[in-house]
Amino acid sequence: MTGLQEIHYPTAGETLFRGRTDSGMEVLVAPRPGFSTAAAHLGLRFGSVHTRFLDGSGKEISIPDGSAHYLEHKLFEGKEEKVFDRFGRLGADFNGGTGFHTTTYHFSTSRNFSDALEVLLDFVLDPLITEERVEKERGIIEQEVRMYEDDPGYRSHFLLHRALYSNLPIRISPGGRVSDVQAIKATDLQAAYDAFYLPSALILAVSGDVDPETVFAQAQELAPVREHAAGSHLPCNEPEAVAEPWLEEEFPLARPRVLIGWRENASPGTGEAGLRRRLAAHLALDMVFGLSSPLHADLYDRGVVDDSFGHHYSDGPDHGYAAVAGSPENPESFVAEIKGAAVSFLARGTVKKDLERLKRAALGGLAGSLESPGALASALLGSRLRDEEPFVARDLIPEVTPEEVDTCARELLDPGRSAVAVLRPS
Amino acid sequence: MPLSPDVPETRNPAPGVDLLCIPTRRFKRPGIWVHFDHEGGEGNAARTLVAKVLQQGTSALPSRRHLAAELESLWGGGFRLGGRRVGDLHRTTLGLRWTAPSLLPPDAGDLTGPSMDLGRAVLDDPRRGQGGEFFPGDVVEREKGELLREIEVLPEDRSAWADEIFLARMCKGEPCATPPWGSEEDVQGLGAEALEEARQGFLASAKITVIAVGPVDFSALETLLASWLGDRDGGVDLAAPTVPPAPGSLREIRQDADVDQARFRMGFRAPGGLAGGPREAQALASAILGGGSQGRLFRIIREERSLAYGIYASLQPYKGLLVVEAGIDGSSYEEVRDEVLRQVENLASSGPNEEELTRARTRILQRWEGLEDTAPGLGAYWGGERLLGTMSSTAERAETLNSVEADAVAEAATTWLPDLAFILGPEEGK
Known part of the structure; x- marks a missing residue:
């Protein structure tokens, strides 16, 4: 084989082919013999938070919030023909997604995989961005942003981000506000594109009944070498203290929505250390607030939480936080109870047999999450965008110790770094 | 891969129960879905509420915490019991997923049997009240409150809210106009007796379709279903869907x-x-x-x-x-x-x-x-x-x-x- 390395992951039951094209694009192919669909996910480390950056020549550039998302939309316009039409003729399903730190493009198809891969690489690597084209998309994106703004879950999520952080751009949703969308110009999008959409910054993950060599050869051919320098993200200074310990907003609701967040001092980081920390954080939150925890059972039996109650851990290169959410009648007593439960857990610590059970569940869930070619390609891209080695979680989960979970919980659920977001019925 | 010409083998392990066997071996997470079908309408609320109550424990696993812990022990078993509208029908589905043995340590064994046993226990052997009541009174009241809250907050999901109003207005008088959870008044009026009747209705009067996909021992599943549901009389006959005439103008x-x-x-x-x-x-x-x-x-x-x-x-x-x-x-x-x-x-x-x-x-x-x-x-x-x-x-x-x-x-x-x-x-x- 040329340019591709074959790697076996026996515990995960997977084989992966990895390589890098001459232009620097990383390529990962996980064959799925006998499957009907094949999927390709292409992504880069440029997302909605990257509104200030240095371009390839070192010049500082500022673009409006929502620009990365707008750019994603514009790429689907295609240069000479709409991407909708090109994929449509092939019968492929396709979409894109803009996150805080990444943008991704993907398709899945049961036929014409090579043709569809050509479309994907072509529209991402060779767009045409003009004022006229940018203007045409504005109304559509405004409707998308309005749709999100009507969603109380979405609203409360970003209210929590504004409570936790004073400056970080994750305070604003990836789509931006309607006013941001109205301010974006073609020059903003072109500047961002030129700085970050380089073949050397792209990662391509493929899964399905495909020949890895053929996929790699196609990527090699279609991703040209570009000589100009890549841009670089400018960091954002964020104070250590939460921005607002308690932040409220009104919204047309039947019941209040409450989110309690505990902010970490730093991002869990990337690579294996970051993954390990992330796994410990998820297990710690499951230990405290999961359905099988005694604290959850007690809160449920006493009517403090209901089925709207949930918890999650969120992180990126610039942040990490734990959050719980609920729709209680009385936000104040809900917050006091939840914070009290967290303190109780910290005093009691992790029970080994409970942790072993949760680790079993995590391993089973992990196997299931990698079933379809689309899910597998997405997971591969996600892990590489976080600079993690694929399939490593399968080996790391059994190694997580009660002490590690307790340490993580103590750092994660520090009462001094918590903030509350309340969406109250208007 | 070409489209498959295969039609799943259908077995009849019990009267009014169809078992569809789809033995595809490549899936990492096999699954079984047991559909209980009734005509939609006035029974919706009781079926939806009892599905919630049943998930609060069995006689052997007497709380939802115990059930959750059991699913975790089964290597993250998937469990779902809930109702939805399918045309004019009300379909309650018990869904079970588990991880294939090839991806688990050798001592994990095949999880088909334990998963199915858990699903059966939830429907067949619920946690009863301490005084012999069909269900514990506090559990019924709490889950009733939970369902009423879900109805109350429906408008927060703008799209789902629009769907419900639209169907209620367009199909007024037809079974599909009733939401899968009934109305607030329907839920308020439910007691333990009505819930027990709904539970027995799943097992005795529903039309039951069991769909098993993946590396599953279908003969063992057939035997289990026969022993579980063999005594039923065949269930209701469901009316074929009909389409009322459209109004003369929009x-x-x-x-x-x-x-x-x-x-x-x-x-x-x-x-x-x-x-x-x-x-x-x-x-x-x-x-x-x-x-x-x-x-x-x-x-x-x-x-x-x-x-x-x-x-x-x-x-x-x-x-x-x-x-x-x-x-x-x-x-x-x-x-x-x-x-x-x-x-x-x-x-x-x-x-x-x-x-x-x-x-x-x-x-x-x-x-x-x-x-x-x-x-x-x-x-x-x-x-x-x-x-x-x-x-x-x-x-x-x-x-x-x-x-x-x-x-x-x-x-x-x-x-x-x-x-x-x-x-x-x-x-x-x-």
């Missing part, structure tokens, strides 16, 4: 709400979309009108006029309905309504062009090909075929689909009769 309803984006729904009666009709021509016509980004509505209303982020049409073969849905600016209502009507009329009078027909065909064929790649996809396809009484393989349907001509698609669109245009949006002028 009805229009506007409901004001404190929302940023208006939700648009437009319903057509589609008698030709039922199982006995020319369903592949209907499916093509629906895809050409509003199937994803290739649909006419998406291309014209979103791409050409920028009036919506998305607009789609879907055919409901269990009910004979075609529903168009979109999120729009409230001031665009008339423009969107008129364009939908124009496109339906145009499709009926002129039919699709060759490219539209080819794309719609490709899209449907690719969707069927993709079904083979996930256990839930395969299970849902055959669950639908069983419900419609057609049991056609995707290969067989593809043959029909490929033979449908443009005039048959136009003919399908002529059978769509406009019934109701609905908008849930901000007060006019706001």
Whole structure:
């Protein structure tokens, strides 16, 4: 084989082919013999938070919030023909997604995989961005942003981000506000594109009944070498203290929505250390607030939480936080109870047999999450965008110790770094 | 991979119970779905509430915490028990997933039996009250409160709220107009006795379809189902869906709400979309009108006029309905309504062009090909075929689909009769 390395992951039951094209694009192919669909996910480390950056020549550039998302939309316009039409003729399903730190493009198809891969690489690597084209998309994106703004879950999520952080751009949703969308110009999008959409910054993950060599050869051919320098993200200074310990907003609701967040001092980081920390954080939150925890059972039996109650851990290169959410009648007593439960857990610590059970569940869930070619390609891209080695979680989960979970919980659920977001019925 | 000509083997382990066996071995997470079907309507509330109560524990695992811990012990077993509307039917589904033994340590064993035993225990051996009551009183009251809260907060999900109001108004008097959870009054009036009756109804009177997908020991499953349900008398006969006549002219309803984006729904009666009709021509016509980004509505209303982020049409073969849905600016209502009507009329009078027909065909064929790649996809396809009484393989349907001509698609669109245009949006002028 040329340019591709074959790697076996026996515990995960997977084989992966990895390589890098001459232009620097990383390529990962996980064959799925006998499957009907094949999927390709292409992504880069440029997302909605990257509104200030240095371009390839070192010049500082500022673009409006929502620009990365707008750019994603514009790429689907295609240069000479709409991407909708090109994929449509092939019968492929396709979409894109803009996150805080990444943008991704993907398709899945049961036929014409090579043709569809050509479309994907072509529209991402060779767009045409003009004022006229940018203007045409504005109304559509405004409707998308309005749709999100009507969603109380979405609203409360970003209210929590504004409570936790004073400056970080994750305070604003990836789509931006309607006013941001109205301010974006073609020059903003072109500047961002030129700085970050380089073949050397792209990662391509493929899964399905495909020949890895053929996929790699196609990527090699279609991703040209570009000589100009890549841009670089400018960091954002964020104070250590939460921005607002308690932040409220009104919204047309039947019941209040409450989110309690505990902010970490730093991002869990990337690579294996970051993954390990992330796994410990998820297990710690499951230990405290999961359905099988005694604290959850007690809160449920006493009517403090209901089925709207949930918890999650969120992180990126610039942040990490734990959050719980609920729709209680009385936000104040809900917050006091939840914070009290967290303190109780910290005093009691992790029970080994409970942790072993949760680790079993995590391993089973992990196997299931990698079933379809689309899910597998997405997971591969996600892990590489976080600079993690694929399939490593399968080996790391059994190694997580009660002490590690307790340490993580103590750092994660520090009462001094918590903030509350309340969406109250208007 | 070519479409499969195989039709799953159907076994009858008990009266009124069909077991569909789909032995695809490549799935990492096999699954079993047990569907309990009843006529929709007044029993919806009791069935929905008892499904919640049953998930609060069994005699051996007497709380939802114990149940959750058991699922974790089963290597993250998936468990779901809940009801939904399928046309005029109310379908309650027990869904079980587990990880295939090849991906687990050798001592984990095959989880099919333990998963199925857990599902059976939840339905068959619930936690009873300490004084012998059907269910603990506090659990019933708490879950009732939980269901009432879910009803109360439905308007927070603008799209789901619009769907419910739209169906309630368009199909008033038909079973599908009742939400899967009934009404607030229905729920308030429920007691332990009504819930026990609903629980027994799953086992005794429902039409039961069991779909098992993946590396499953089907003979062991058949034996288990026979021992569990062998004594039942066969269950109810479910009426075939019928389509009431459409009104003489399009009805229009506007409901004001404190929302940023208006939700648009437009319903057509589609008698030709039922199982006995020319369903592949209907499916093509629906895809050409509003199937994803290739649909006419998406291309014209979103791409050409920028009036919506998305607009789609879907055919409901269990009910004979075609529903168009979109999120729009409230001031665009008339423009969107008129364009939908124009496109339906145009499709009926002129039919699709060759490219539209080819794309719609490709899209449907690719969707069927993709079904083979996930256990839930395969299970849902055959669950639908069983419900419609057609049991056609995707290969067989593809043959029909490929033979449908443009005039048959136009003919399908002529059978769509406009019934109701609905908008849930901000007060006019706001």
